Amino acid sequence: MKKAMFILNPSSGKELASTFKKRTLDKLTSLGYEVVLKETEGEGDATKFAKQACDGTYDLVTAMGGDGTINEAVNGLAEEENxxxxxxxxxxxxxxxxxxxxxxLEPGDSIEMLEKSRAKKVDIAKVENNYFMNILAVGAVAESVSSVSVEQKTKLGALAYMVEGVKALTANDEKELTIIHDGGTWKGKAVITLVALTNSVGGFEKLAPHAETDDGYLHVFIIKQTGLAAFARMGAAILRGKLEEDQDVIAFKSKVVRIETETPMICNLDGDDKGETPIEISILPKHLEVLVPLADD
Ligand SMILES: Nc1ncnc2c1ncn2[C@@H]1O[C@H](COP(=O)(O)OP(=O)(O)OP(=O)(O)O)[C@@H](O)[C@H]1O
Incomplete structure (x- = not known):
């Protein structure tokens, strides 16, 4: 019999987890899995459980939760062989x-999707002992995201990040950076540096339109200055999927990126603060097999 571990964060999504717990258990069982349920109680649990699922006896790990839980589970799997x-x-x-x-994005639909899915090999990125799947940010937004409170998130959702992000980006707080990449070294002042693996960043699905989940590259955006006028211009460019064409943006792709700053700066990985500069980011191509809809290419 196939075996699945179901990792559930009961606090995620305004307690939606309890509503969808039984549906997920039923779906996995109907697909022929013997299911082991693991509920998280706090930080690090999803990582610990996912690691346990690499003992060679499991075929599938299904995680239910917000980006924090998904990221924790991926961190548990990333280092393991099986x-x-x-x-x-x-x-x-x-x-x-x-x-x-x-x-x-609708939980019920994503549970149904398990029935008509295929395993896709996707890239993840590594920074020291941490892994991310979407985005690393150094600079204004990284600092601002860490100031979004749990209450703000619960009340305002994604808007909370927007409010803090706008505040930070319009402040135009430039920092001296050195970025070493496959094509050379960039030195200069920037407000924020983003390293994206996927097209969708902060819910904006066209921020990094060329980033494919399995293209083997880190997609770097250095935003040299913002201020109110540039911010409005870049906002419009992001919605059109043209951020890289902006006069104050430098964009390139690389397999390895090293970011150095004059004074240590917070690094935000997939929405959570993890460490400080200097950092070296590398890509692990097609490292993780993820179930996606059958129709997705
Ligand atoms: N039983 C629990 N009760 C309260 N908090 C928990 C529990 N289990 C895990 N956590 C915490 O929940 C957090 C992750 O929450 P979640 O998966 O909703 O991510 P998130 O990043 O807050 O989501 P998003 O920003 O996408 O809404 C982790 O910090 C973890 O420590």
Missing amino acids: RPVFSFVPLGTVNDFARALGIP
């Missing part, structure tokens, strides 16, 4: 990984 196939039911505010993979 990685089961991964799937997830998104219950978050933003759900960038789901958007990028074409996984339905």
Whole structure:
């Protein structure tokens, strides 16, 4: 019999988890899995459980929760040799990984999808001992995201990030950076540097339109200055999928990126603060097999 571990964060998505727990259990059982249910109680649990699922006896790990839980589960799988196939039911505010993979954002639909799915090999990125699937940010937005409170998130959802992001980006707080990449070294002042793996960043599905989940590259955007006028212009460019054409943006792709700053700066990985500069980011091509809808290419 096939075996699946179902990792569930009961606090995710305004308690939606309890509503969808039974449906997920029933679906996995009907697909022929013996299911082991693991409910998280706090930070690190999803990572610990996902690691346990790499003991060679599991075929599938299904995680249900927000981006935080999904990221934790991927971090548990990333280092292990016997990685089961991964799937997830998104219950978050933003759900960038789901958007990028074409996984339905409605939890019921993403549970149904398990029945008509295929395993796709996707890239993840590594920064020291941490892994991310969507985005690393250094600079204004990274600092601002860390200031969004749980209450703000619950009340305002993605808007909370927008409010803090706008505040930070319009402040035009430039920092001296050195970015070493496959094509050379860039030195200069920037407000924020983004390293994206997927097209969807912060819910904007066209921020990095050329980033494919399995293209083997880190997509770097250095935003040199913002201020109110530039911010409005870049906002419009993001909606058209043309950020890289903006006069104050430098964009390139690379397999390895090293970011150095004059003073240590917070790094935000998929929405959570993890460490400080200097950092070296590398891509692990097609490292994780994820269940996506059958129709997705
Ligand atoms: N039983 C629990 N009760 C409260 N918090 C928990 C529980 N289990 C895990 N957590 C915490 O929940 C957090 C992850 O929450 P979640 O998966 O909803 O991600 P998120 O990043 O807040 O989602 P999003 O920003 O997409 O809404 C982790 O910080 C983890 O420590």
